[in-house]
Amino acid sequence: MRTADVLRFARDAAGGYPLRTGLSVLAMAIGVAAVVVLTALGDGARRYVVDQFSALGSNLVIVLPGRSATGGFSPANALTTTPRDLTVDDAFALTRLPSVRRVAPLAAGNSEINANGRLREVVVAGTAAPYVDIRSFKMAQGRFLPEADWNRGAPVAVIGSKIQEEIFGSQPAVGELIRLGDRRVRVIGVLKAVGQGLGMNTDEVVFVPVSLAQSMFNTNTLFRVLIEARSRDDIEAVKREVTAQLKARHGNEEDVTVITQDAVLATFDKLLRALTAAVAGIAAISLAVAGILVMNVMLVAVTQRTAEIGLLKALGARGATIRDAFMAEAAMLSLFGAFTGYGLGLFGAFVLRQMYPVFPAYPPDWAVIAALGTALGTGMLFGIMPARRAARLDPVQALMKH
Amino acid sequence: MQGGDYVCAAARRVVGAFVVPLIRLAGIERVFHLGDSTVHALDRLDIGIEAGEYVAIMGPSGSGKSTLLNLLGLLDRPDVGSYHLEGRDVTTLSPDEQAAVRSRRIGFVFQSFHLVPRLTAAENIALPMMLAGIPAAERTSRVAQALKDFGLDQRSDHRPDQLSGGQRQRVAIARATIMQPAVLLADEPTGNLDRATGDDVIHLLEVLNATGVTLIIVTHDQKLGARARRQLVMEDGRLKHDSARDGALPVA
Numbered sequence A: 001m002r003t004a005d006v007l008r009f010a011r012d013a014a015g016g017y018p019l020r021t022g023l024s025v026l027a028m029a030i031g032v033a034a035v036v037v038l039t040a041l042g043d044g045a046r047r048y049v050v051d052q053f054s055a056l057g058s059n060l061v062i063v064l065p066g067r068s069a070t071g072g073f074s075p076a077n078a079l080t081t082t083p084r085d086l087t088v089d090d091a092f093a094l095t096r097l098p099s100v101r102r103v104a105p106l107a108a109g110n111s112e113i114n115a116n117g118r119l120r121e122v123v124v125a126g127t128a129a130p131y132v133d134i135r136s137f138k139m140a141q142g143r144f145l146p147e148a149d150w151n152r153g154a155p156v157a158v159i160g161s162k163i164q165e166e167i168f169g170s171q172p173a174v175g176e177l178i179r180l181g182d183r184r185v186r187v188i189g190v191l192k193a194v195g196q197g198l199g200m201n202t203d204e205v206v207f208v209p210v211s212l213a214q215s216m217f218n219t220n221t222l223f224r225v226l227i228e229a230r231s232r233d234d235i236e237a238v239k240r241e242v243t244a245q246l247k248a249r250h251g252n253e254e255d256v257t258v259i260t261q262d263a264v265l266a267t268f269d270k271l272l273r274a275l276t277a278a279v280a281g282i283a284a285i286s287l288a289v290a291g292i293l294v295m296n297v298m299l300v301a302v303t304q305r306t307a308e309i310g311l312l313k314a315l316g317a318r319g320a321t322i323r324d325a326f327m328a329e330a331a332m333l334s335l336f337g338a339f340t341g342y343g344l345g346l347f348g349a350f351v352l353r354q355m356y357p358v359f360p361a362y363p364p365d366w367a368v369i370a371a372l373g374t375a376l377g378t379g380m381l382f383g384i385m386p387a388r389r390a391a392r393l394d395p396v397q398a399l400m401k402h
Numbered sequence B: 001m002q003g004g005d006y007v008c009a010a011a012r013r014v015v016g017a018f019v020v021p022l023i024r025l026a027g028i029e030r031v032f033h034l035g036d037s038t039v040h041a042l043d044r045l046d047i048g049i050e051a052g053e054y055v056a057i058m059g060p061s062g063s064g065k066s067t068l069l070n071l072l073g074l075l076d077r078p079d080v081g082s083y084h085l086e087g088r089d090v091t092t093l094s095p096d097e098q099a100a101v102r103s104r105r106i107g108f109v110f111q112s113f114h115l116v117p118r119l120t121a122a123e124n125i126a127l128p129m130m131l132a133g134i135p136a137a138e139r140t141s142r143v144a145q146a147l148k149d150f151g152l153d154q155r156s157d158h159r160p161d162q163l164s165g166g167q168r169q170r171v172a173i174a175r176a177t178i179m180q181p182a183v184l185l186a187d188e189p190t191g192n193l194d195r196a197t198g199d200d201v202i203h204l205l206e207v208l209n210a211t212g213v214t215l216i217i218v219t220h221d222q223k224l225g226a227r228a229r230r231q232l233v234m235e236d237g238r239l240k241h242d243s244a245r246d247g248a249l250p251v252a
């Protein structure tokens, strides 16, 4: 039997039982649509996070105290050796490196703010003037911390927009005196709202000179040093120079971890890709279920068409021909279902994008290929058994069925 | 070409001219096991049929007529014995080789027509050619000719449920002969038809036989059986009477 005839025969056979065919096509379509929509969601989340992270600041290099064994971004590894303090002087030394544009030290802790008769918990971040430019923050009122000796900061503070709102409401904040823990500082500026910036909401932070924060929290070490490279191409050079400089300053010991924004991004990227793959895997289970349904539908087809199979054998059909015809039918059900589901899934992703425009919900190519492949694969795989059964039917017995 | 196998064989031996019979069954046995009991559906059967013969197989229900026909059509294999078709031992062929023989040399006509319900009359007739891999263009022209020959040209696009019983059986006969087989096997072809329609169908088969196709019909109907030039009467799986060997059937 010619291939075109096998296909036409299978198509007509599938068309001859619309309900059966419709159901298995639907099951397959739902499975594929689930994979497409869920991976669009997962990958959309990945792109969203990556975009947000990129907005942190460009060409960023971060130094943290403690040596990470792998050099990757892992807080657990950061604690493997007792690190030497990462001091303000260390940070200041980095400002003279050739590939470095700006440096900002960062010391942080929790404290209380008390002003205007109100009290609340805040995160206090000790830093210096360049911080605002490294993070590309904008001022709503006043100005950011002044250029000054990092070791002798004035008792001033810059507050986040949410703090301003909650403590001062509509009253002017700039120029007011506030209590921060046991210190009295003067507000010199309010930041524009920026929202969530990965882990710490900048709108709820009070920025003070780094020396003030260190004495408040009674520490010499820095939590982070943020460095902006002169250009994207300089990031690796910055990493090298910073590592060498701090090694020299710390008695020839590499006791800091230097991470680049790219590395952090790569970590998040990897994490969310894994998440998307996991979601796709779960959705793929529905494809296996659809495959089993196709198998049952084909088994029913073999039973229903037993007399026909007997007839085909009497008319000279070889076992292989009958097997091919039933396999082709199973493949068609799967294929048709897969493409219907693909269309449905794309539509679902489109609806998601319309509803959440910031969320780039596009299914990744690999997921589409995998979903279509799995659908076809399971359909064919589960089609083998019924097709073989059909091919092996005894013609005399089959012809007696009616 | 009438005359029994024995006579022919003897004649051949004498003359030395080697004429191969179309069908030669020797020592055929077919046994079914049902639980503990065994049924000898065919028991030590020796039959020879020459090309172009018109044979009726008769006998009581359960005597093995259909089993014999299925065996002749290579739908079933004997447990013991040999079956030569056109001089070739077909019992030892592989399933695919047997399928090829069914495709090219054998045509079936069934009591219940066995048309594929979703296919039109034309598509049903074309089915054996499609299975044999004959190109679509050739199929179309041969089906058109067959529809004309069998008086079905107005019905080519009708599905079986839109045809009368007689028309259905004519479609089935057109399908059975479209590959120009050597043998036409019909198991009670008029069993589901009224008398007049049945006679039409038998007449059609007889016309085909007149063009040279060997015709073997299983029937319960004495009158139909009597129209054949040779009658085989079965009983309990054995050949009880062969008109070519024992002379005409005694009229009961």
Ligand SMILES: Nc1ncnc2c1ncn2[C@@H]1O[C@H](COP(=O)(O)OP(=O)(O)OP(=O)(O)O)[C@@H](O)[C@H]1O
Pocket (backbone or CB within 6 Å): B032, B033, B034, B039, B040, B041, B059, B060, B061, B062, B063, B064, B065, B066, B067, B068
């Ligand atoms: N598949 C089978 N399994 C068991 N026994 C069978 C099978 N097929 C046929 N038989 C038995 O073999 C014997 C011959 O059956 P067969 O169908 O050939 O009879 P028949 O002459 O065609 O009868 P009828 O005129 O009723 O059609 C019967 O006893 C039947 O019960």
Ligand SMILES: [Mg+2]
Pocket (backbone or CB within 6 Å): B065, B066, B067
């Ligand atoms: Mg019978």
